[in-house]
Amino acid sequence: MRQSKPGLNWWIAVTLGGAAALGPLLLLGLWSVAEGWRWPRLLPEAFTLRAWSFVFSNHSEVAPALWNSTSIGLVVAAVSVVLAFPAARAIALHRFQGRAALFAFLMLPLLTPPLASTMGLHRTMLALGLADTVPGVALAHLVPALPYAILVLTGSFARFDPELELQARTLGATPARVLWSVTLPVIAPGLAAAFLFAFLLSWSQFLTTMLIGGGRVVTVPLQVAAFQRGGDEGIAAALAIVLITPAIGAAVWASRAFHP
Amino acid sequence: MNRRTFVQTLPAAAVATACSRRTAGEREVAFAMWGGDEERNHHFRGPVAEDIRRRFNIRLRLVTVADTAEFITKLITEKHAGRTEGGSADIVWMNGENFRSARQAGILWGPFAESLSNIALYPASTRLDFGTPTDGFEAPWQKAQFVFAWDPARTALPAGLGLDGLFSWLRQHPGRFTYVAPPDFTGSAFIRHVLLAYGERIRFADFDREFYEDVAPAALKRLLDIRPFLWRRGETYPATARELDRLFANNEIDLSMNYNPAFASVRIARGEFPATVRTFVLLPGTLFNYSYLAIPFNAAAKDDAKAVIDHMLSFDAQLALSREVQSPFPIEVSRLDPARRAQVEALPREAATLSDSWLAAHALPEPHADYLIQFERDWQAEVLRA
Amino acid sequence: MKGAWLAAPAVLVIALLFVGGLILALAGSLPLSNYESVLRGSEFQSSLVLTVWIAAVSTLFSAVLGLLAALAFRHTAPRLSAMVLQVVVVVPHLAFAVAAIHLLAPSGLIARVLLAAGLLPSQGAFPELLYDGWGIGIISVYVVKETPFLALLCLTVLLRLDRGLEEAARLLGASRLQTLLHVTLPLVAPTLGAGSAVVFAFVFSAFEVPWLVGRTYPAMLGVVAQKRFMEGELADRPEALAVAVLGALVAIVVTAAGTALAGRRNAAV
Numbered sequence: 001m002r003q004s005k006p007g008l009n010w011w012i013a014v015t016l017g018g019a020a021a022l023g024p025l026l027l028l029g030l031w032s033v034a035e036g037w038r039w040p041r042l043l044p045e046a047f048t049l050r051a052w053s054f055v056f057s058n059h060s061e062v063a064p065a066l067w068n069s070t071s072i073g074l075v076v077a078a079v080s081v082v083l084a085f086p087a088a089r090a091i092a093l094h095r096f097q098g099r100a101a102l103f104a105f106l107m108l109p110l111l112t113p114p115l116a117s118t119m120g121l122h123r124t125m126l127a128l129g130l131a132d133t134v135p136g137v138a139l140a141h142l143v144p145a146l147p148y149a150i151l152v153l154t155g156s157f158a159r160f161d162p163e164l165e166l167q168a169r170t171l172g173a174t175p176a177r178v179l180w181s182v183t184l185p186v187i188a189p190g191l192a193a194a195f196l197f198a199f200l201l202s203w204s205q206f207l208t209t210m211l212i213g214g215g216r217v218v219t220v221p222l223q224v225a226a227f228q229r230g231g232d233e234g235i236a237a238a239l240a241i242v243l244i245t246p247a248i249g250a251a252v253w254a255s256r257a258f259h260p
Numbered sequence: 261m262n263r264r265t266f267v268q269t270l271p272a273a274a275v276a277t278a279c280s281r282r283t284a285g286e287r288e289v290a291f292a293m294w295g296g297d298e299e300r301n302h303h304f305r306g307p308v309a310e311d312i313r314r315r316f317n318i319r320l321r322l323v324t325v326a327d328t329a330e331f332i333t334k335l336i337t338e339k340h341a342g343r344t345e346g347g348s349a350d351i352v353w354m355n356g357e358n359f360r361s362a363r364q365a366g367i368l369w370g371p372f373a374e375s376l377s378n379i380a381l382y383p384a385s386t387r388l389d390f391g392t393p394t395d396g397f398e399a400p401w402q403k404a405q406f407v408f409a410w411d412p413a414r415t416a417l418p419a420g421l422g423l424d425g426l427f428s429w430l431r432q433h434p435g436r437f438t439y440v441a442p443p444d445f446t447g448s449a450f451i452r453h454v455l456l457a458y459g460e461r462i463r464f465a466d467f468d469r470e471f472y473e474d475v476a477p478a479a480l481k482r483l484l485d486i487r488p489f490l491w492r493r494g495e496t497y498p499a500t501a502r503e504l505d506r507l508f509a510n511n512e513i514d515l516s517m518n519y520n521p522a523f524a525s526v527r528i529a530r531g532e533f534p535a536t537v538r539t540f541v542l543l544p545g546t547l548f549n550y551s552y553l554a555i556p557f558n559a560a561a562k563d564d565a566k567a568v569i570d571h572m573l574s575f576d577a578q579l580a581l582s583r584e585v586q587s588p589f590p591i592e593v594s595r596l597d598p599a600r601r602a603q604v605e606a607l608p609r610e611a612a613t614l615s616d617s618w619l620a621a622h623a624l625p626e627p628h629a630d631y632l633i634q635f636e637r638d639w640q641a642e643v644l645r646a
Numbered sequence: 647m648k649g650a651w652l653a654a655p656a657v658l659v660i661a662l663l664f665v666g667g668l669i670l671a672l673a674g675s676l677p678l679s680n681y682e683s684v685l686r687g688s689e690f691q692s693s694l695v696l697t698v699w700i701a702a703v704s705t706l707f708s709a710v711l712g713l714l715a716a717l718a719f720r721h722t723a724p725r726l727s728a729m730v731l732q733v734v735v736v737v738p739h740l741a742f743a744v745a746a747i748h749l750l751a752p753s754g755l756i757a758r759v760l761l762a763a764g765l766l767p768s769q770g771a772f773p774e775l776l777y778d779g780w781g782i783g784i785i786s787v788y789v790v791k792e793t794p795f796l797a798l799l800c801l802t803v804l805l806r807l808d809r810g811l812e813e814a815a816r817l818l819g820a821s822r823l824q825t826l827l828h829v830t831l832p833l834v835a836p837t838l839g840a841g842s843a844v845v846f847a848f849v850f851s852a853f854e855v856p857w858l859v860g861r862t863y864p865a866m867l868g869v870v871a872q873k874r875f876m877e878g879e880l881a882d883r884p885e886a887l888a889v890a891v892l893g894a895l896v897a898i899v900v901t902a903a904g905t906a907l908a909g910r911r912n913a914a915v
Contacts, residue, residue, distance in 0.1 A: 009718035014727060017715065017797075020790045021733040024745040027755075031748070035531035039510040039753040039769065040761055046531070087656035094649025102653055104902075109664045111847040111901050115872055116890035120670030121663060126341040132348060143664045146656060159806070204738045206854070214334050215325050216348060224740065226324075228502075233532060240744070244737050251736040255729045435770070441862045496777040496861040503858075510753030511769065644863050645688070 025244065031237035051234035055242065060235075061218065062242060069219040070246075072134060073202040076141045077149075080198035081191055084149035091150075092157030103154070110147045117143065118211050125212055132214040140212040141205050145198040152197055156190025196254045200247055288319045289564050292349035294328050299526070303584040312571065318564050323349050328358050335367045335556055347558030350565040355551040356390040357629050359398055362554065369555040371396025372566050378573035381591045386550050391466065391628030398552035399569055403590040405541070405548035405619045406449050408517045409524045409612075413536035415514040422543040423457050427482070430489045436514040438491035438498060438507070441644070442636045446501040449547055450517060455479045455635050456547070456624060467630030476638060483643045497644075509533055521619060522586035525610035538612050545622035550590065575600060583607055588616050668894075675887035684888045692864035694896070700781040700856070700866060701849040704788035709842045711789065712796030713834065717826075719797070720804045728801060731794035742787045743855045750775040750783055776859055783859040784866070788852075792845045799841040803834050843901040850897045867893040 006014075031037070032052060036045030054060050090096075091103050109117070121140060122131060130136030164186065168178045184191070206221040213219075220243045227236035289312075293304070301324065309320045325331045331352065338347060354362065362368050373379055373396040386400035387393060410417055415436075418425060430437050440447030458475040487494030491513050498504045501518060508516035509532055520526075527533040553569045555562055571577055575591060582589045589604050596604065609615055675681070684690050719727035749755050752772040760766035776783035807830070815825045853868040860866060865873070871893060874886035 006722045007718075009714075010722040010727075013715045013718040014730060017727070017730045017734065017794060020794065021730055021737070023749075024737060024741045027745045027748055028741060036534070038532075038534070039512075040758050042755070042758050042762060048531070050530075083656045083659060086652035090649045090652035094652070096650045098650070102650065102657070106653070106656060106660055108898075109660065110844060111898050112668070112851065112894040114851075115853075115868070115875065116671035116887060116894060117664050117667035119875070119887070120667030120672075120674070122667075123337070123341075123670055124666060126337055126343070139663060142659060143667075146659060150656060155802075200736055206740075214348060215323065215331070221738070221740075228740070228744070232530060233506075234530065237744075240738075240741055244741060247736045247738075248733050251732040252729060255725070255732050492774065492777060495779070496863070499857055499862070506747075507753075510751070512751070512753050 025241070025248075028237045028240050028244075032234055032241060034234065048234075051232070051238040054235055055238045060223075060239075062220070062223070062239070065218045065220045065223050066242070068134065068217060069203055069221075072138045072141060072219065073199045075138050076145050076202040077195045077199035079138075079142060080145045080149040081153075081195050083146055084153045084194055085191075088150050088153030088157050092154050093160070093162055106150050107147050109143045110151075114144065114207055118208050122211050131212060132216040134213075134217055137209050137213045137217045137219075138202075140208040141202040143208070144205070145201045148201055149194040149198045152194040153187070153190050156187055156193075160186060192254055196250055199250065203247055204243070286319050287317065287561060287564055288321055289351060289561050289568050290321045290323050290349045291351045291353075291568075292323045292325050292328075292331055293353045294325050299585045300581075303581060307580065307584075308572075308577070311577070312568055315571065316564070316567055318561075318568060320568065328352070328354050332358050332362050332365075332367070335362070335558075336365045338558060339365065339367050344558050346560050347556050349556055350559040350561050351569060352554050352556055353401070353551060354398070354554055355549060356626070357632065359389050359394070359552065359554065360392045360629055363392065363395075363397060367557050368397045369557050369559060369562055370398075372555065372569075373397065373399040376566070376570045376573060378570055378575075381573065381575065381595055382550075383592045385625065386552075389552060390549065390626050390632070391630070394552065398554040399573060400550045400590065401553045401569075401572060402551045403548065403588045404519045404551065405521050405588060405623055406453070406517065406519050406546040407521045407523070407539040407541055407614060407619075408515055408546075409508065409533075409537055409539045410515050411534060411537045413534065414511065417540075420543055421540070423453060426542060427486055430486050433514065434489040435491050435493075437489075438494075438504070438513055439517065440501050440504050441497035441499060442639050444500065446504070446518060447497065448632060448636050449519060451479075451483060451635060451639055452547060452627070452632065453542065454482055455631065456627065467628050467634075472631060472634060476635060479635070480638055480642050483639065484646060487643065487646065494643075505532065521588060522610070522613045524612035525586060528610070528612055533612075539614055541614065541619065541622045543622065545624040547626055548588075548619070548623040549626045579603060579607070586610060586613050588619055668891075671887050672891055675884050675891055677884075680884045680888045681892065684885055684892065689864065689870065690867075690889065690892070693867050693870050696781065696864045697850055697867045697893075698896075698900075700784055700788075701846050703781075704785050704792065704849045705842050705846040707785070707789045708792035708796050708845055709838060711793040712841075713800050713838060715793065715797040716800035716804055716834075717830075719801055724801060724805060728798060731798045731801070734791065734794040735798065737791075739787065739791055739852075739855050740858075742791050743858045746783055746787050746859055747776065750786065777861050779861060781856075781860060781866075784856050787855050787859060788845075788849050792849070796838065796841045796845065799837050800834050803837045804830075807833055839904060843904040846904065847897045847901045850900070851893055867896075 030044065033047045033049065034044035035048045035050070037043070038045075055062050087106060091099060091106075118140065121143070125131040125136045125140070128136075130139065160183075164182050165178050168182045169175070173181070204221055205219070206225055209217060209219050209222055210225075213222075215222075220239065224236060224239045224243050227239055291304070293300075301322065304320070304322055309322075312318050312320045331349075332354070335347070335352075352362075373394065375396075376399055379399060382400045389398065417429065421429070439450040442448040442451055455476065458479050491507065498507060504513075505516050505518075505527065507513045509527070516524075518524075521539065524533055524537050524539050528535050528537060553572065555565050555569075559565055575596070578589065578591055581587065586609060589607060591604075593601055593604055604616075607616070715727075715731075747754070751757070752769050752774070757766060757769060757772040760772070761769075766772060775786070811833070812825050812829050815829045816822075820828070851868045852866065853872050856866040857869050857872075860869065867889065871886050871890040874882055874889060
């Protein structure tokens with residue numbers, strides 16, 4: 001692909017994009033160490049590690065929240081990808097009646113406000129004894145994560161050439177071997193993207209975790225929201241950074257490891 | 261139901277607890293407490309938990325909830341689902357509307373409060389919670405009072421300000437005052453002060469609809485009259501007390517308000533308010549209320565919970581707590597012997613926190629909860645959407 | 647038909663967890679008289695108008711800016727650009743809402759910089775960008791957040807385009823603009839359309855950002871539904887659920903229409 005020298009357009013776009021990416025982070029970073037940053041000061045009156053020492057102390061219980069957020073995120077991402085793989089394949093590569101309707105059905109959770117369905121789900125969870133539990137929250141996270149994974153993988157499969165598999169079968173490979181050595185490697189970028197999206201969706205879930213987890217399953221977004229509503233600006237900012245940093249790390253890693 | 265309690269106006273952080281790691285044989289009591297300031301959480305996780313472990317061999321686990329009303333809803337849903345054992349909390353901190361809906365839904369265990377050894381320390385008026393009889397289903401624990409904050413270094417306020425004085429000050433300083441949008445509790449409390457100015461009979465009584473319909477229109481009219489002089493011309497209101505504080509700290513408005521008398525001191529300590537901020541109460545007084553401890557129907561450790569509550573109500577526990585978080589001392593001081601009374605009088609208060617005696621001298625009791633709901637509704641219909 | 651069975655596990659999960667929940671919510675919002683009182687109420691109507699406005703404007707700006715960004719990045723360091731965009735996409739909306747408050751408030755950073763530079767006489771002279779009637783604050787947050795999302799979508803498509811089509815058009819004498827409008831754009835349109843539909847639906851049903859940065863009244867539908875649900879009496883719940891269900895219906899209808907339109911454009915190519 002021809003690469004041209006960066007033109008003005010590019011510089012404008014990158015500067016704006018970079019500002020949008022870094023701006024909130026910088027702001028949050030400053031707030032997390034600021035003391036007395038009121039009008040009309042351009043910079044805080046003083047700097048303090050109060051918020052960060054709280055976050056890293058035993059009392060903040062950031063560690064359990066990180067553990068919950070991470071483990072739930074990984075499980076949700078894995079299950080989403082496993083469920084999405086055959087579904088996306090079916091939609092992208094197979095021709096059958098009602099294909100568009102099936103796709104629309106699977107995309108429904110993306111289009112509807114989560115409040116209604118989550119409240120309904122909560123009642124089911126209660127009946128099943130899953131409310132206030134980690135598995136219950138993970139299941140609830142599947143609702144937005146799975147459609148996203150399907151969306152990404154469908155795009156991947158749309159560009160996939162089934163011929164490759166046919167050729168491998170002709171050469172005598174078993175279906176399992178074909179899957180492992182041909183399909184998966186080719187689809188790998190899409191799988192990684194789907195995994196990442198599903199993980200990030202679960203990682204940043206607030207409403208579902210709060211409603212289904214009942215405050216007992218604590219994730220990082222819940223802590224951020226609590227300090228947001230409550231009042232400590234510095235601690236809220238520090239926790240927000242804790243929330244955002246792994247996500248950014250994951251995104252950067254994924255975009256380097258796998259070409260868009 | 262689903263009213264936010266005063267505790268939600270306490271400065272901020274609801275830090276959620278970890279999953280419990282119970283050691284074998286250890287008894288545990290889970291205390292559902294809304295956020296509160298970090299001092300309070302710290303106090304409970306540290307000295308209080310230690311104390312309770314020593315006295316009762318019970319592990320006190322803090323379950324900080326972001327919204328007591330949501331927690332009550334959860335309990336109600338648990339009751340409907342038939343979950344009568346192993347509930348998420350053994351003690352819940354609540355008052356007002358939340359207590360009323362909890363009683364109506366039958367999700368509280370009791371009565372138990374009258375048999376506590378320390379109950380005699382509390383005034384008889386605590387048997388009514390926003391007009392609802394407690395019937396022993398909750399025990400009085402904390403006291404709060406509505407205060408206003410201003411910065412004398414940048415705003416000149418006349419001394420001895422009453423509601424009328426405040427309103428005429430507003431007119432002279434348009435755009436420098438606002439209140440949190442009801443039904444948030446802080447905002448709801450403010451408009452309740454306006455309603456209170458209209459009727460002595462409102463206090464304590466049951467909801468007297470005729471009386472309400474007599475005085476509410478005048479109160480609403482006052483709020484409508486000052487609307488154009490509010491911040492953003494009264495077209496929008498801050499969504500949370502925190503946003504109100506931010507506006508105040510950054511000089512967009514000149515006054516803030518909160519149900520926690522120590523809220524200004526806490527924010528000064530955090531560096532959010534300048535050190536010159538002070539608090540005041542409107543004359544003749546501002547609303548105060550008690551908050552209580554109750555035991556959910558599905559608590560796993562009801563007797564242990566009762567013992568812990570009794571301890572929390574004791575003089576020593578209350579003294580330590582009041583010293584730590586600067587909350588008004590809730591025990592009826594006249595029922596204490598002189599030595600203890602002296603200890604109470606010696607409780608330190610930061611400069612931005614009014615003394616307990618000043619607060620008590622300017623305290624108005626809360627009206628029946630129904631006035632709350634109705635007035636909030638009417639505010640939304642008449643003032644917000646005008 | 648065999649292919650369809652592959653999707654069975656996914657369908658099952660969505661049916662149980664989502665549709666089941668929705669049905670229960672629907673059940674909770676009956677009887678139908680609730681819908682009547684909601685629809686009649688001025689709150690719902692003004693909220694709907696505001697919500698459609700904010701969602702539409704945000705989507706429009708994000709789509710246009712996203713497309714322009716993708717076109718700019720296409721030939722120049724696309725991987726680096728994509729990474730920058732990814733970072734923005736990954737940061738939660740809440741962070742941007744908080745940043746918006748700190749930046750756009752009359753006492754915010756931008757105002758402070760202007761004051762220090764002597765360009766702003768006083769705090770009161772700064773325009774009211776937050777909590778305003780047009781939703782400027784809300785729209786800003788969503789445009790900043792969703793533009794990279796749509797830009798990434800377009801970029802992915804653009805990078806995989808067969809350059810042959812475009813080169814052929816240029817060879818035949820079409821100007822750059824003509825090529826763009828008649829060859830490139832139609833190829834990107836379906837993806838952009840679908841992405842825009844998702845953005846619209848998302849903004850339409852949002853809660854956190856409009857709650858923090860928006861006006862008290864009228865508020866966006868998501869805020870109305872959630873506030874009524876959380877802050878109202880138990881008796882208010884059915885109406886709150888009705889608002890949520892109605893909001894969902896409108897979102898679905900509009901996104902379906904949008905997707906169909908984009909699909910038809912695709913067919914035309």
